[in-house]
Amino acid sequence: xxxxxxxxxxxxxxxxxxxxxxxxxxxxxxxxxxxxxxxxxxxxxxxxxxxxxxxxxxxxxxxxxxxxxxxxxxxxxxxxxxxxxxxxxxxxxxxxxxxxxxxxxxxxxxxxxxxxxxxxxxxxxxxxxxxxxxxxxxxxxxxxxxxxxxxxxxxxxxxxxxxxxxxxxxxxxxxxxxxxxxxxxxxxxxxxxxxxxxxxxxxxxxxxxxxxxxxxxxxxxxxxxxxxxxxxxxxxxxxxxxxxxxxxxxxxxxxxxxxxxxxxxxxxxxxxxxxxxxxxxxxxxxxxxxxx
Amino acid sequence: xxxxxxxxxxxxxxxxxxxxxxxxxxxxxxxxxxxxxxxxxxxxxxxxxxxxxxxxxxxxxxxxxxxxxxxxxxxxxxxxxxxxxxxxxxxxxxxxxxxxxxxxxxxxxxxxxxxxxxxxxxxxxxxxxxxxxxxxxxxxxxxxxxxxxxxxxxxxxxxxxxxxxxxxxxxxxxxxxxxxxxxxxxxxxxxxxxxxxxxxxxxxxxxxxxxxxxxxxxxxxxxxxxxxxxxxxxxxxxxxxxxxxxxxxxxxxxxxxxxxxxxxxxxxxxxxxxxxxxxxxxxxxxxxxxxx
Numbered sequence: 001x002x003x004x005x006x007x008x009x010x011x012x013x014x015x016x017x018x019x020x021x022x023x024x025x026x027x028x029x030x031x032x033x034x035x036x037x038x039x040x041x042x043x044x045x046x047x048x049x050x051x052x053x054x055x056x057x058x059x060x061x062x063x064x065x066x067x068x069x070x071x072x073x074x075x076x077x078x079x080x081x082x083x084x085x086x087x088x089x090x091x092x093x094x095x096x097x098x099x100x101x102x103x104x105x106x107x108x109x110x111x112x113x114x115x116x117x118x119x120x121x122x123x124x125x126x127x128x129x130x131x132x133x134x135x136x137x138x139x140x141x142x143x144x145x146x147x148x149x150x151x152x153x154x155x156x157x158x159x160x161x162x163x164x165x166x167x168x169x170x171x172x173x174x175x176x177x178x179x180x181x182x183x184x185x186x187x188x189x190x191x192x193x194x195x196x197x198x199x200x201x202x203x204x205x206x207x208x209x210x211x212x213x214x215x216x217x218x219x220x221x222x223x224x225x226x227x228x229x230x231x232x233x234x235x236x237x238x239x240x241x242x243x244x245x246x247x248x249x250x251x252x253x254x255x256x257x258x259x260x261x262x263x264x265x266x267x268x269x270x271x272x273x274x275x276x277x278x279x280x281x282x283x284x285x286x287x288x289x290x291x292x
Numbered sequence: 293x294x295x296x297x298x299x300x301x302x303x304x305x306x307x308x309x310x311x312x313x314x315x316x317x318x319x320x321x322x323x324x325x326x327x328x329x330x331x332x333x334x335x336x337x338x339x340x341x342x343x344x345x346x347x348x349x350x351x352x353x354x355x356x357x358x359x360x361x362x363x364x365x366x367x368x369x370x371x372x373x374x375x376x377x378x379x380x381x382x383x384x385x386x387x388x389x390x391x392x393x394x395x396x397x398x399x400x401x402x403x404x405x406x407x408x409x410x411x412x413x414x415x416x417x418x419x420x421x422x423x424x425x426x427x428x429x430x431x432x433x434x435x436x437x438x439x440x441x442x443x444x445x446x447x448x449x450x451x452x453x454x455x456x457x458x459x460x461x462x463x464x465x466x467x468x469x470x471x472x473x474x475x476x477x478x479x480x481x482x483x484x485x486x487x488x489x490x491x492x493x494x495x496x497x498x499x500x501x502x503x504x505x506x507x508x509x510x511x512x513x514x515x516x517x518x519x520x521x522x523x524x525x526x527x528x529x530x531x532x533x534x535x536x537x538x539x540x541x542x543x544x545x546x547x548x549x550x551x552x553x554x555x556x557x558x559x560x561x562x563x564x565x566x567x568x569x570x571x572x573x574x575x576x577x578x579x580x581x582x583x584x
C-alpha cells in the first residue's frame with residue numbers, strides 16, 4: 001500500500017521529530033496530543049530543529065518552515081486520525097497510558113490504518129490485541145531522526161509479515177536506515193548494545209577502576225567519538241538511565257543504579273537539567289585539552 | 293627520571309608499532325625478539341606503516357625512514373637492554389612465556405630500568421615478583437598507537453606510585469592520551485566496554501534477534517562509525533575473540549563462543565585470514581549502499 005497520510009500520537013521530543021521528518025519527506029502529517037501546550041511546544045521545537053538543519057545540513061529554511069506549516073497540530077483524535085494510512089505512537093512510556101491510547105485509536109481509525117509504536121523499551125505485543133488489529137501492529141522505533149538515522153522495525157508474533165517491506169520502505173522514505181528486529185527484544189538492536197557498554201562503564205566507575213573522565217577518554221580516543229559513555233548518559237538523561245538500570249538484578253548494575261539515583265535525587269538529570277556527570281552547556285569533554 | 297632509551301620486548305604487531313612511535317618521538321629504541329625472522333618482519337611492517345602515515349597523516353617519508361634506521365633490531369638480550377630506561381614488553385600472551393622473559397630481563401637489566409608490560413588481558417601482578425623489581429613494575433598498554441591513541445597505565449598493588457606520573461608523561465610524549473586504571477582489571481577501561489557491547493551483539497546474533505548486517509548497521513548509523521561490532525571482531529581476530537569469550541560462564545557468551553569456534557575451525561579468523569564475518573579486502577560494510 002502507498003502511505004500518504006501519517007498520524008503521530010504524542011507531541012514529545014521524539015514524536016515531534018518524526019512528524020517533522022515525515023512532513024519534510026512530503027507526507028501529510030497530523031500530530032496529536034491531549035495537551036494543547038505540548039502541541040505549542042512541539043511546533044516551537046520543530047522551528048528550532050529547522051533552524052539547526054538550515055545551519056548545519058543544507059536544508060533550506062523556507063522549505064523547513066513550509067513543511068511545518070503543512071502539519072496539523074491537534075488535540076482532537078478524530079481530526080488527527082482522518083484518512084491516516086499509518087499511526088506512529090510516541091506517547092508516555094507507560095503500559096496503561098499506551099493501552100488506553102491504542103484502545104481509543106483502534107476504535108476510531110480507518111480500516112486501512114497501519115498501527116506502529118515508537119516505544120523505547122516496551123514491546124508491541126503488549127498493545128497489539130487492545131488495538132483491535134494485531135496483524136497490522138508493529139514497532140517502528142526511531143532513534144533521533146536527524147542525527148542517528150536508523151529505524152527499528154520490530155514485529156510481534158502476530159504481525160502480518162507483509163507489513164515489514166511496507167515499513168522498511170516507509171523508513172527509507174524518511175531518510176532512515178531500516179533494520180529488522182526479527183524477535184521482540186526490549187532493547188531492539190542498538191539499545192541492547194548501548195546498555196551493555198554503558199553498564200560496563202558504570203561498573204568501572206562504581207568499582208573504582210577509573211575516573212569518569214578517563215573512562216570517557218578511553219572510549220572517545222579509541223572510537224574517535226565526540227563523547228564517551230558518561231557524556232552519552234548525560235544526553236540520554238540520568239533519570240531514564242536509572243529507570244532502565246535499577247531493574248537489572250546483578251550487583252554491578254545495582255551499584256550503578258544507586259549512583260544514578262544520587263544524581264537524580266540531586267536534580268542532576270544530565271544535559272536537559274544543566275548538569276549530570278558534566279556541566280552544560282559547555283561540558284568538559286568538549287573542551288580543547290580534554291584529550292591529553 | 294628522564295626516559296631516553298626504550299627497549300621493546302617482542303617484535304609482533306603491537307611491539308613494532310610502539311617501537312616505531314618511540315623512535316618517531318625521538319627516543320633511542322631497541323626491539324628484541326628471539327626470532328630473527330620476526331625482527332625482519334617487524335622492520336618491513338614499520339616501513340609499510342611509515343608509507344601509510346606519509347600518505348595519510350602528513351608524516352614526512354624521510355623522517356619516518358630515518359626513525360626506523362635509528363632502531364636497534366636484535367635477538368641479543370644484552371644488546372637490547374643496554375642502558376634502557378624503560379622496557380615495554382609485548383611478547384606472546386602466555387603466562388609462562390612472559391614469566392620467563394621477565395625473569396631473564398629482571399636479571400640483566402640496569403638498576404634504573406622501569407619495567408612495563410603491554411599485556412592485553414593478563415595482569416601486571418602476575419609478573420611483578422618474578423621480575424625482581426615489583427615496585428618498578430606496571431602495565432603500560434597501548435591500543436593501536438597510530439589510530440587509537442590511548443595508553444592505559446595500570447599499576448598493581450605493589451607499584452611505586454611515583455612511577456605513575458613518569459609513565460603518564462612518557463605516554464603523552466608518544467602522542468597517546470594516557471588514562472589511569474586505578475585497580476587491576478583484565479579489560480583495563482576500554483576493553484571492558486568493548487567486550488560488553490560485542491558480547492551483546494553476539495547474543496543478538498545467536499539469539500536470532502537480528503542479522504549481523506543489521507546489528508552492524510545499527511551501531512554504525514547511531515554512532516557514525518565506519519564499522520559495527522562484527523566488523524570490529526573481524527579486525528580483532530575471531531581467534532582472539534573466541535579466546536576471551538569462551539571462558540565466560542553465561543549461556544549467551546557460550547553460544548557466541550560456539551559460533552566463533554565454527555568460524556575459527558573453518559580458518560575464518562577475520563581480516564587477517566581474508567574472511568571472518570565479512571570477506572576482505574573489500575568487506576560489505578565498506579560498500580556504498582550498505583547503509584540503506
